[in-house]
Amino acid sequence: MIKEMTKQDFHAFWPVFKDVIFQQETYAFDPQMDEKRAYQIWCEEPIKAFVYVDGEEVLGSYYIKANAMGPSDHICNCGYMVSPKARGKGLARKLCEHSQVQALALGFKAMQFNSVVSSNEIAVSLWKKLGYEIIGTIPHAYRHPHLGFVDSYIMYKWLA
DSSP states (O other), X not given: OEEEOOHHHHHHHHHHHHHHHHHTSSOOSOTTOOHHHHHIXXXXXXXXXXXXEETTEEEEEEEXXXXXXXXXXXXXEEEEEEOGGGTTTTHHHHHHHHHHHHHHHTTOOEEXXXXXXXXXXXXXXXXXXXXXXXXXXXXXXXXXXXXEEEEEEEEXXXXX
């Protein structure tokens, strides 16, 4: 079940969130970020945040926000995280498909991912399958802990 995220949901998801940013393989977030700051970034600054809940367990989450202001405010941006327990089971696809419906309901016409780490091949492949295109490459944009400097992609999809 996908529903709007509450503070309690975020608290339950915090161990997964913390592990993802600590690994420094997919998100350009401070790995020492505390839960309060993470909640601000994921739940308060965006327009909305959602969770995928299975029983009592929060297995995934995404946020949605405007990517820019003024004449570009029709493009949104989302970020997704999935628990290791749920990876490979189609949850990221479900979250992304849900986010596209939400984007249209919120009045957005397009979605842009500003920095998809190129070494995150599973995500890049999924986003392509869902119709996103790589519209730009930022060379050496991400300092991966095992691979060194890797590129990041800007990915885009017109939704309307």
